[in-house]
Amino acid sequence: MRPTYGHGCLIEWANTSRKSVHACGCKRITFEMDNITRFAGKVAASKLFKDIDDIPGLLRSLNAGEVVLPLGKQLVTPGTKPSKVFWIIAEGSVAIWLDGYEVATRAAPDLLGESEFFFPGHVAVCGIVAIEATTCITFRHAELLASHHRVQLLRNLGAVAVDKLIRADATLVRWGKKISQLQQSIDKSQNAWYRERSTEAYENGLRTVTAVTPRTDRFVIWFSDLIGYSIVVRGLDPEKVQNLVCRALNDQQDAINENEGHIDKFLGDGVMAFWPIANSQEDRCRQSHLALKAALESVVRLAHPGPDGASKLRIRLGLHCGEALFVNLGSRDRMQVTLIGQDVNKAARLEQYKDEDADDASILASIRVSSELADCLTAELLEAFSEERMMTAKYNEQISFRICLVRTIEQAKALTGEIDAQLARMSFKYIYDL
DSSP states (O other), rough: OOOETTTTEEOBBBOOOOOOOOOOSSSOOOOGGGGGGHHHHHHHGGGGGTTOSSSHHHHHHHOOOOEOTTTOEEEEOOOOOOOSEEEEEEEEEEEEEEEEEEEEEEEOOOOOTTHHHHHOOOOOSSSEEEEEEEEEEEEEEGGSSSSHHHHHHHHHHHHHHHHHHHHHHHHHHHHHHHHHHHHHHHHHHHHHHHHHHHHHHHHHHHHOOOSSOEEEEEEEEEEETTHHHHHHHOOOOOOOHHHHHHHHHHHHHHHHHTOOOOEEEEEETTTEEEEESSSSSSHHHHHHHHHHHHHHHHHHHHHHHTTTTTOOEEEEEEEEEEEEEEEEOSSSSSSEEEEEHHHHHHHHHHOOOOOGGOOOOOOOOEEEEEEHHHHOOOOOHHHHOOEEEEEOOOGGEEEEEEEEEEOHHHHHHHHHHHHHHHHHHHHHHHHHHH
16 A cells, blocks of 8 residues: 555555655654554553454554654644544644644644544644654544444544543633733733833923923924714724724824824824923924924825725814923823823814814815914915914913915925925024034
8 A cells, every 4th residue: 555645744554564764754654463452552541442342453444553753743734634644642742733823732642633533634724743752643544434433433532522622621711811911911011111101201302300290391282183084984884993093093193203293192083292392492493393294294194095995084183382281190000191281271172173164075184273383483384374263262261373274285295395494494503503
């Protein structure tokens, strides 16, 4: 009988008489029928042969053979079809792999590949690899068994399956505990990251070496929100809504980070961000221009169709510069560093201001800047924010601001170019003053 290639190992059966070592390092050993007794001794401890009197006879019917696996040798390759083969581990142990992860180990006298008995010709899902020198007794042609042998094997296979399920359930419990412990560890690390990040932001942004303690400083404050969000997501599947919101947040986050800003928090489909201001008029103007540049770059990114062919997104922004308290408003276990104060509320109200022009579908963005921020802009930029408005906020507070309606990507890019030129002039003046 010719040797059979099963699951990546070359196997020769009991009615052949040669012995050799395959080039891949997998020793293939053949046995005459008088060696069946030795096989019977190796498999007697397996539950597969429980209460079976004529084990040698059953082994002959199953055309038993033996395969020796060196460390690291693969017995089963995922995606391959078995050659009507299953195994009992006589010595050593193997690892079961699924999608690149080790999910279980098996040792003597475990049964492997028994699904071939029930589903001949199935495609292997898991891989099996020797984790030490391993010897397996190999069987095939279970469908040719006599009926009484099939009944005995089916009974014992059921017991083997139950035993594996019990062990798998215990493994799941252990992994559940490990996952819980890992999640606790992640939470602790995450909280430490928040603390470290907050301290770093405080050090770099507010130029102090202390930990996070309440302190008032000046900032450019950003609030944004998508225009017509409820209409855009109406009728969409939750997964598509998630993709849309994540795209909007990512586009804004990238623009803010690239222009030296800091994300304070995400607010649904909107963003709160800030730019710390050093104690100089020059830095106030520079940070104001960087914030406005980030706003215009966000407009351009959102105006392009998404990767899934989704329509362009429109945005409403409020920008203001003023004082705020940089403070931790979290619990004792989780830090939430944020800005609070009247000027923060003012920036939020600028974004929330409802103007009829924003309902025009041709408008990509409505950018509102407070009069305090507008004082920092060049004359060329002020032309784009030529429309001055006044709004009444809570407690009859009067807020003066300017508004720019961005209608095209080209308009946004032109304004971005003007900001780049102004930032370059600021940098040149700084170097000259040094």
